[in-house]
Amino acid sequence: MAPIIEIKNLTKTYGSGTHALDHVNLNIEKGEIIALLGPNGAGKTTLISAICGMIKISSGTVTVGGFDVEKEPRKARAQIGLVPQEIALDIFETVWNSVRLTRGLFGRKPDDAYLEEVLKSLSLWDKKDAKNMALSGGMKRRVMIAKALSHQPKVLFLDEPTAGVDVALRRDMWDVVRKLRDSGVTIILTTHYIEEAEEMADRIGVINGGKILLVENTATLMQSFGRKTLKLSLVEPLAELPASLSDYDLQRSQDGLTLTYTYDTRAERSGITRMIADLAAASISVRDLESHQSSLEDVFLTLVEETA
Numbered sequence: 001m002a003p004i005i006e007i008k009n010l011t012k013t014y015g016s017g018t019h020a021l022d023h024v025n026l027n028i029e030k031g032e033i034i035a036l037l038g039p040n041g042a043g044k045t046t047l048i049s050a051i052c053g054m055i056k057i058s059s060g061t062v063t064v065g066g067f068d069v070e071k072e073p074r075k076a077r078a079q080i081g082l083v084p085q086e087i088a089l090d091i092f093e094t095v096w097n098s099v100r101l102t103r104g105l106f107g108r109k110p111d112d113a114y115l116e117e118v119l120k121s122l123s124l125w126d127k128k129d130a131k132n133m134a135l136s137g138g139m140k141r142r143v144m145i146a147k148a149l150s151h152q153p154k155v156l157f158l159d160e161p162t163a164g165v166d167v168a169l170r171r172d173m174w175d176v177v178r179k180l181r182d183s184g185v186t187i188i189l190t191t192h193y194i195e196e197a198e199e200m201a202d203r204i205g206v207i208n209g210g211k212i213l214l215v216e217n218t219a220t221l222m223q224s225f226g227r228k229t230l231k232l233s234l235v236e237p238l239a240e241l242p243a244s245l246s247d248y249d250l251q252r253s254q255d256g257l258t259l260t261y262t263y264d265t266r267a268e269r270s271g272i273t274r275m276i277a278d279l280a281a282a283s284i285s286v287r288d289l290e291s292h293q294s295s296l297e298d299v300f301l302t303l304v305e306e307t308a
């Protein structure tokens, strides 16, 4: 199946001379949740703006649902629902009128049955006659999503969906997003929260300095980087590793006082018990142990530092 969004060699240079996007290539598949992760100023908002046809592209192409965002902007935009970072609602309007009006703005015929379905899926149905101003912050965010879905888009952009939201509400929002994905909507979210990307996304794209540094299946990413290290501080410096320990992934520090053992957290056995027994058998005494789990955060920081 053709990707729902195809981005080829996308470059955006602002009038100020800032290269906000630098030859970005990315395909987004129908029905996935992809998280774009990057530090401030990485280019995430610019990328979303380019896909939504809100800024002029410097070079390259973007298609959404097969429509080129520059050649057929209205058709391309009609495929997209955008939930911006800031809550922007008419506080005197009711929830129901808000979603109906937004649907109308996209030139779609009224379809109350569809809008009812959207409000129900967001647990907003019992609030449909409430004025926006009477809603909690979490509910207001849901109304923003309902509005973005009102014209039946195929793709939903969530720009920092849980910024400044407490942990309980964040989890709530994750459930809502998963439900939407299950209903067939493709979801692209930007986030600063690594945990959010790890928890929610089928794929993670890391962006920095206007470049996509990596796009990887979340599970694969965690697997390839989900390694643990165990640091063993030795009582006596070790001149060299005895042959009896050569089967282990052990690194000796230059001063010979530390051994670092690396193992896969997903393996059935870590091999630690046997390794420690073999150390003892080789008369190597351990003073202290310290373990460290490499996380997506490490991956992210390494990638971002390398390109800084």
Ligand SMILES: Nc1ncnc2c1ncn2[C@@H]1O[C@H](COP(=O)(O)OP(=O)(O)OP(=O)(O)O)[C@@H](O)[C@H]1O
Pocket (backbone or CB within 6 Å): 014, 015, 016, 018, 019, 020, 038, 039, 040, 041, 042, 043, 044, 045, 046, 047
């Ligand atoms: N309208 C603009 N005019 C000039 N430069 C801009 C404009 N918008 C963004 N930039 C610059 O482009 C670069 C990318 O910004 P962008 O807003 O896309 O990053 P971001 O990843 O969304 O950051 P944040 O996480 O802070 O929202 C930054 O250097 C920013 O200063």
